[in-house]
Amino acid sequence: MPRIDVHNHFLPAIDDGCRTFEDSLTCVRTMMAHGYDRFFLTPHMGAKEFGTLTPALLRRAVARFRRRMAQEGVSAVFRAGGELRLSPRILEWNDRSAVPTYGGNTSYCLVDLWEPDWPPWADAAMAWLQERGLTVILAHPERMKCLQDDPGFIEVLARRGILFQGNFGPLGGSESDAIRLLAERFLRDGRYFLLGSDCHRPEHLPTRLAGLQRALELVGSATLETLTTTNAAQLWV
Numbered sequence: 001m002p003r004i005d006v007h008n009h010f011l012p013a014i015d016d017g018c019r020t021f022e023d024s025l026t027c028v029r030t031m032m033a034h035g036y037d038r039f040f041l042t043p044h045m046g047a048k049e050f051g052t053l054t055p056a057l058l059r060r061a062v063a064r065f066r067r068r069m070a071q072e073g074v075s076a077v078f079r080a081g082g083e084l085r086l087s088p089r090i091l092e093w094n095d096r097s098a099v100p101t102y103g104g105n106t107s108y109c110l111v112d113l114w115e116p117d118w119p120p121w122a123d124a125a126m127a128w129l130q131e132r133g134l135t136v137i138l139a140h141p142e143r144m145k146c147l148q149d150d151p152g153f154i155e156v157l158a159r160r161g162i163l164f165q166g167n168f169g170p171l172g173g174s175e176s177d178a179i180r181l182l183a184e185r186f187l188r189d190g191r192y193f194l195l196g197s198d199c200h201r202p203e204h205l206p207t208r209l210a211g212l213q214r215a216l217e218l219v220g221s222a223t224l225e226t227l228t229t230t231n232a233a234q235l236w237v
């Protein structure tokens, strides 16, 4: 079954991902050669350093991207996603319309958090999202310092209904050995609901593809299919 990439920065010149459309083409074509035929485009959102990209602006950018990919003869399918930076500002929003969801039509949202610890406002922000009917998927927990210090904290988060998306990068050696080992542990323990590339640009491709291969070695093809196809298909509706 073809795979769905649930996390990447292939939309060009919009965040710290691909700089040009040619970079995007290289990334998409390489991923397609490794079994992917659907892509959620998930630029950073809600993070001060990346401006004020809204779900409406993202929809238009994805539509343009789709047209250009079709002109290049790319058969893959693209949908909007978004990687929402968790911050206290979320608590000031009036409603969930500013929250990017997978496909723009589901109740699943991808969030990241870059604090060294788990701040009290993170609980409030998670609750704010969940109280509005959203299922929160926390991106790359293996990269979070609070979980590196205390891997057992992931159980506390899981009990709150939070799902987890692991990155192929750490599994493929893009970061420290400690982060790789934590990613392997979470993968073996069945903590991940999804695995994604979080690929930003062509230079990232080798470690992401090595991570895909490593995941296959660690958990086998059936589990890998669950994490890259079956579960991802719940978001692709």
Ligand SMILES: [Fe+2]
Pocket (backbone or CB within 6 Å): 007, 008, 009, 083, 198
């Ligand atoms: Fe990302």
